[in-house]
Amino acid sequence: MSETGAGLVVTVRRPGHGGLVLLAALTAVAYANVLGAGFQFDDFNVIADNPDIHSRAALLAYLPHGIRPLLKLRDALLWSLGGGQPLAFHACSVVVHLLNTGLVWHLGRRMFERCATPAPHAQSAAVFGAALFAVLPVNTEAVTYVSGSSVAFSAMFMLASLAMYDAFLERGGGWRWLACFGFFLGGLAARETAATLPVLLLLWDALAPSRRGRLVRHAPFWLVLIAGLALAVLRTRYDEFFAVSLSTRAPWDNALAQIRGLCWLLAQALLLRPLDIDPDLHVPDGVDATLVAQAALLALLLLAGLVSGRRWPWAPFCAAWGVLHFLPTNSLLPRLDLANDRQWYLPGIAACWTLGYAIAAATAHAPRSAGIAAIALLSALAWRTHERNLDYADEPSLWRQTLSQSPDKPRVLNNYGVALRLEGRELQARAAFLRALAVDPTFEAARKNLDATTDHLIEDEPRTDGARARFETAAPLAEKP
Structure with missing residues (x-):
């Protein structure tokens, strides 16, 4: 094997150093120009012109009745540290995305290993999957757009919680379970969409079935969800939100709209459409040939993931991951915007793992040619992300x-x-x-x-x-x- 091919194999098969350096370098290249960006769009209402985060007294007055308290604490801290400038917010977002990239690598490796994937292939697939996640242009809205960064911030707690849960299953230790539970609470306090985590833990259990102690270790998570739902119902701001959302469109119209929104997000992720912070999507007037084709495509992708389980045991888990994490933003509850790029951030991890596995298989079969192609792909995506960030300059x-x-x-x-x-x-x-x-x-x-x-x-x-x-x-x- 040539020196180039051998060097590539060593890099992806020993991710403890080379792989993590690669992930950090890709993230830095893709997002280095974010630090000079300004505030945008909702940032003025949520941060720049929001007195609730501009002083300690105002923040303390807000927290007892406000929503997303951990997110507000973060914003208040960054506002104070950065003197009200966007630099501190952007730096935090890049660090969070870098941490999430590391967690995607770790969880991907553990997922493949729990599904009996040979260790070298599991490591390579996890590195490539995390690299795709790091530089995927569709993720820029959850990193570069400060108001959209709540998605990545909450995802960090969710991924950390799952990582600690896996460590608890693997090595035991009550403190690992407590850390898992604590990260879950942090995710909920950052963004309510973290409510999907208890279901995710059940899916993780299914990778290596063991009913022993499952009820005891899962019950507190579900109790928190029930209590959180009751609290949300009692809060006026959530009442207003649900009332506006449910009056936006009828359930059938919303189902048709979600088909269109999900296909739009898929096209954005595959770079079949230019990225757009405010896409001009409309609720379909009814069922037509295009909508039927879109629904068939989504069903086919889901079915492919489920039936591939015989050959690739991790595939059904990835399919379930995607469906689960689209539910809070693309489900029965109507949204005014049918699709926003940041909605792809968490569900898209499963797609990155899947593509990472395919790249790893290709590089194992043809190290030189496939390795060069993989590097070219990652470089092109990093550059496209770098270019997209320029749109957020002002x-x-x-x-x-x-x-x-x-x-x-x-x-x-x-x-x-x-x-x-x-x-x-x-x-x-x-x-x-x-x-x-x-x-x-x-x-x-x-x-x-x-x-x-x-x-x-x-x-x-x-x-x-x-x-x-x-x-x-x-x-x-x-x-x-």
Whole structure:
């Protein structure tokens, strides 16, 4: 075997050092330019203009009745450490993504090993799977967009909890179970979608079935979920959220919409569509040939994962992982936005493991050619992620790129108008607001912004850095609460 081929095999088969260095290097290359990005979109409502995280007294007043307390604690700490600048938030997001990449590698290796995959192949598959996760461009929204980083932040606790649960099953020790439970609570306190973890633990048990002590070690997790559900019902903000969500569309219409949303996310992940922070997706008017084909594709992918279990015992687990983690964001509960890239972050891990296994098999069969192809693929994905992060450099860049993908969406036109106004381009901003109203005459944010722009042109007042306060960006319901 050539030196190049042998070097590649050594790198992927000994991930304790070489593999982890590779993962860290890929993440650094892909996300190095994030540190200079600014706040975007919901970041102003959630962070920059949110007094709840700007002082200790305000934070303490918020926590007893607010939602996602750990996330708010994180935001308050980063706001204080960074002096209100976005650098601290972006640095934290990159570190969290790096930690998640390491956890994806560790859990992937353990999953393959628990399914009796030969150790060298399990290690290689885990490294390649984690490398794909590290540089997949669709994950940028959960890393680079500060308001979207709650997904990655909560995922960190969930993955850490599962890792500790696996260690508990493997080596015992009450402290490992307590750590698992503690990470679970942390995930829930960061984002309520972590409620899927107890089911995930059951799926992990199924990889190496053992009923011994299962009820005792699982019961506290389910009790916390029941208590959390009761608490959510009693909280006014959750009542409002559920009321708005359930009134958004009927169950059948929502089911059709979710088919379209899931296929959109799949296309985004495979780079079949350009990335778009605010895609112009509409609820289908009814069942047509395209929707039937999309539903058939999703069903076929799920069926392929389930029936592949005879040859690859880990495949049904990956299929169940994807379905489980799409449920909180793409299920019976309607969302205003049919799809956002950050929804792929946690479910997509299973796809990365699957593709990682395929790459590992190819490199084992043809180390030189497959190894070069794998390196080229990872390099190309890292560069595409690096390029996507440039869109988040400032508001005009982000909304200019988004408008190129969603040119007729009122919210995009409105937010592009706000970005133009921040650049001092008043007439172009006015044109954007008029276009938004031409598409949707009832769009109140664009109407208010148009009126404010008109007043500004009449008064000929100078633009100031505080001009944003007079304008309204139309934020998505996806992040509320």
